[in-house]
Amino acid sequence: MSAARNAREGAEAVEDAAQDVTEHPAFQAVARGGFVMSGIVHALIGAIALRMAFGGSSENADQSGALQAVAAAPGGNILLWIGGIAMAALVLWHLAEAWFGARASSREVKKRVWHVARTLGKAVVYAALAVTSLRFAAGAGSDSGEQTSSMTAGLMGSAGGRLAVVAVGLVVLVIGFAHVYLGASRRFEDQLRVPRGKEVARAIVVTGVLGYIAKGIALVGVGLLFGWAGLGADPEKATGLDGALKTMADLPAGSVVLAVIGAGLVLFGLYSVLRSRYAPM
Template identity: 75%
Template sequence: MGSLQSARDGAENVEDAAEDVAEHPVFQTIARGGFVMSGLVHVLIGVITLRMALGGSSQEADQSGALQAVASAPGGNIVLWIGGIAMAALVLWHLAEAWFGARWKRGAAKRIGHVVTTLGKAVVYAALAATALRFAAGAGTDSGQQTSQLTAGLMGNAAGRTAVVVVALVVFVIGCHHVYTGASRGFEDHLRVPEGQQIARAIVVTGVLGYIGKGIALLAVGLMFGWAALGADPEKATGLDGALQAMAALPAGGVALAVVGAGLILFGLFAVLRSRYAPVM
């Protein structure tokens, strides 16, 4: 019994130390910088998408294209290092939020929903942080090509094709959730914005239009993955850039791209505002 109690005490001490780190002002400031970097990436993807709508962009309209644009700018590598580290801190914050925040949720369903949603965010920021740090180290890669190669590997058997279908459904559902969150203004529940100030209007406008715009982009990605799985053609699963190029080929595709591009820019601006008004622990 004594050893069991000692183990419990040790676990509680580790947990308390982790919570203290997550609540430290320095750590929270760095984590908020992750929102800013994410916002920058979304703005750049939106700009590339708008240029694509006008027929004047050869850059990839995805994370690779955006980060390559940052890397090629003066001092871009420094920005990527800082941003990558900040997003890594944001990943740790989301992991801490998943663990400690679940304590305040009433009911098993709410606790599970909170953990799954928060861990999903951590995975997204982890991928973006890893990509930013690779570009900072001069080892950037074509994310669309990587996606096609990964999908091609999965297409070789029934289980792999099923996995691609599951990915398509997950991305599609996430896209629907983004559209719903924007239309219902559900994002306001996760912010602490002073009432009666102009900044509140800016947050509402960028949040509503940004979430809807990003949601449409994710819906397109989900459809492309589904199309790739049904047609057993991994070349169609090229991620966001491929989805936007396919959108451009549709009737009125330029208009659709312009809407998505503007939405991504607004989502990026919302992410920057979120860095100031999102509660951290």
């Protein structure tokens, strides 16, 4: 009994220490920097998409293209290290939020499960961006579209693998439609604490609505390409965000659509920067 009690007390002490760290103002300030870095990446992807829409860019309109642009700028390598570390802190904060949210007894079970799933999903997204940023900072960056195609090709050898690719496409589709819903319904405002009556509130609404919808449409395109790749057993179709935007550009009036999405992604980047100030922590 004493060993079990000691183990339980030790686990509780670790939990308390983790909660103290994630609630410390210094840690939270670093984690908020992760939102800023995410905003920079989204704004750069949007800018690349805008140049692509007007026929003036050969860069990848995805994370790798955006991070290459950051790395090429003066002091960009330092920014990548700082941004990668900030996003890693944001990942830890989301993981702690998911853990303590799962243990909260004040929430209904369904709400608690949804909160944990959503928070873990955010942690995964920021973890991928943190790792990619740190790889570019260390000089080991690569084309994310080629990586996606290569990984997809490894799954195409079996029916189960093709189903897995289609399943990924469906998940991305759902996430894309969820972004559109969040933007159109303005539900994202529930995740922020913005002082009412201030001009910044209006800026957050405008950038959030247009940004979420634009990002959602782009993600729907990615999901469709994954589904197409899985059903057609063609891994070259699953090239991620860059491939989705280039495919949109080839559609009738595609340049207009791409320009609108690019502008929306720039606005989503601005929203992410504003979110760094008003997201509750």
